Amino acid sequence: MLKNRIIPCLDVKNGRVVKGINFVDLKDAGDPVEQAKIYSDGGADEICFLDITASNENRDTIFDVVKDTSKKCFVPLTVGGGVRSVEDINKLLNCGADKVSINTAAVQNAEVVVESSKKFGSQCIVVAIDAKKNDKMWEVFTHGGRNKTGIDAIEFANKMEASGAGELLVTSMDRDGTQVGYDIDLMSKISSKVNIPVIASGGVGNLDHLVDGIKLGNASAVLAASIFHYGKYSIKEAKEYLDSKGIPVRI
Amino acid sequence: MNITIVDYNSGNISSVINSFKEVGKNKYDIKISSESKIIKNSDKIVLPGQGSFKSCVEGLKKIDGLTESLNQFVLDQKKPLLGICVGMQMFADIGFEETKTKGLGWIPGKVSKIDNQKGEYKLPHIGWNEIKINNSGKIFKDIRDMSHMYFVHSYEFIPEDKSVVSSTTNYSTNIVSSVEKNNIFGTQFHPEKSDKTGLQIIENFINL
Numbered sequence: 086m087l088k089n090r091i092i093p094c095l096d097v098k099n100g101r102v103v104k105g106i107n108f109v110d111l112k113d114a115g116d117p118v119e120q121a122k123i124y125s126d127g128g129a130d131e132i133c134f135l136d137i138t139a140s141n142e143n144r145d146t147i148f149d150v151v152k153d154t155s156k157k158c159f160v161p162l163t164v165g166g167g168v169r170s171v172e173d174i175n176k177l178l179n180c181g182a183d184k185v186s187i188n189t190a191a192v193q194n195a196e197v198v199v200e201s202s203k204k205f206g207s208q209c210i211v212v213a214i215d216a217k218k219n220d221k222m223w224e225v226f227t228h229g230g231r232n233k234t235g236i237d238a239i240e241f242a243n244k245m246e247a248s249g250a251g252e253l254l255v256t257s258m259d260r261d262g263t264q265v266g267y268d269i270d271l272m273s274k275i276s277s278k279v280n281i282p283v284i285a286s287g288g289v290g291n292l293d294h295l296v297d298g299i300k301l302g303n304a305s306a307v308l309a310a311s312i313f314h315y316g317k318y319s320i321k322e323a324k325e326y327l328d329s330k331g332i333p334v335r336i
Numbered sequence: 337m338n339i340t341i342v343d344y345n346s347g348n349i350s351s352v353i354n355s356f357k358e359v360g361k362n363k364y365d366i367k368i369s370s371e372s373k374i375i376k377n378s379d380k381i382v383l384p385g386q387g388s389f390k391s392c393v394e395g396l397k398k399i400d401g402l403t404e405s406l407n408q409f410v411l412d413q414k415k416p417l418l419g420i421c422v423g424m425q426m427f428a429d430i431g432f433e434e435t436k437t438k439g440l441g442w443i444p445g446k447v448s449k450i451d452n453q454k455g456e457y458k459l460p461h462i463g464w465n466e467i468k469i470n471n472s473g474k475i476f477k478d479i480r481d482m483s484h485m486y487f488v489h490s491y492e493f494i495p496e497d498k499s500v501v502s503s504t505t506n507y508s509t510n511i512v513s514s515v516e517k518n519n520i521f522g523t524q525f526h527p528e529k530s531d532k533t534g535l536q537i538i539e540n541f542i543n544l
Binding site: 160181208252 | 347348350351354355357358386387388391452455458459460461462463464465466484486487488489490506507528529530531532534535
């Protein structure tokens with residue numbers, strides 16, 4: 086039976102983790118490679134890096150991080166943030182990323198998704214959708230949530246599936262950072278409209294939120310950051326909890 | 337021992353390289369190549385594959401003499417080869433992804449889309465799933481039955497002779513998750529991304 090995945094996400098800036106794992110035994114609290122290894126040893130089903138490097142000069146730092154991580158972690162590695170072109174995707178894959186997540190570029194030009202999924206296969210193309218609810222719809226935002234687009238997130242999800250995306254990483258901007266749980270409505274609406282797996286993101290504060298994301302939101306995978314970073318829960322605890330609620334996980 | 341990972345521009349093979357280097361440490365000579373001479377002189381070959389069946393077959397054909405040297409390695413020299421994902425699917429006679437495409441024909445059978453039962457199952461089949469191991473599988477030495485492996489695919493290999501199937505995985509139907517025929521080994525899942533169990537399978541292949 087296919088298992089639901091738990092994906093810890095690390096924010097990486099200039100090659101260093103911001104808001105990392107708060108463990109006493111860490112040699113270097115800012116080293117993404119070391120933290121990714123702790124997660125994969127702990128049973129994470131995948132690792133996600135989000136590159137939040139602001140300046141172009143420091144963009145290359147993520148390549149070294151990916152290279153080093155892929156030599157030590159033997160679970161899938163997804164990298165997102167600042168991915169603009171097919172060439173960017175190619176570079177990340179060559180460094181050892183297994184999947185690349187595209188956000189702003191996918192909204193601006195769906196051809197990037199079409200072309201890259203043809204060239205590298207749908208399996209490595211994840212489209213990240215940042216959405217915020219308004220009176221009429223869930224609206225897609227770009228540029229790390231700064232720019233509104235007027236695009237309906239559910240229609241956009243359909244378009245991305247048709248363009249060749251292998252998975253959708255759906256983040257509720259209303260919930261992100263609030264720790265009150267995923268936007269279940271948004272997740273379940275998108276999940277029921279597409280035939281590709283949906284990864285739920287944004288808002289996890291406790292383990293029941295992970296359960297809800299899968300049971301009510303119909304997500305194939307759940308992504309979380311802060312609940313794992315500060316040692317509130319380990320990956321193992323999260324999996325055991327999901328298992329106790331009857332959700333199939335890899336233990 | 338010389339192990340060659342075939343590079344024929346079919347997507348990203350760095351994870352495969354990293355995993356073999358991790359398992360092999362410095363004990364083995366691991367090369368990345370598509371040159372006939374290197375393939376011929378290898379003890380073992382790894383054939384990765386990402387993207388579509390059609391694009392992978394085309395990728396092989398684009399490199400002069402590659403298909404011939406692989407045929408020679410497998411069919412004449414009878415040395416061990418491990419195909420991963422589409423690398424395994426290409427063992428078939430024929431594939432139906434994008435359009436009807438001829439495969440390598442090493443193991444009679446076809447590659448067709450997984451029956452998703454009218455949308456009940458999501459495709460691609462992405463994530464960790466269990467493999468039901470048939471006792472014959474040599475690469476499954478010391479691997480527990482129903483171990484979890486990482487899968488990413490929408491198409492499945494259906495061999496004519498079921499006796500080559502060394503494990504199956506339940507997703508919509510019982511999908512062939514690995515095959516073994518004499519010196520030919522293939523996995524639909526990605527051992528290079530399947531954590532310690534996956535690395536063990538790689539080690540088993542190296543130690544054959």
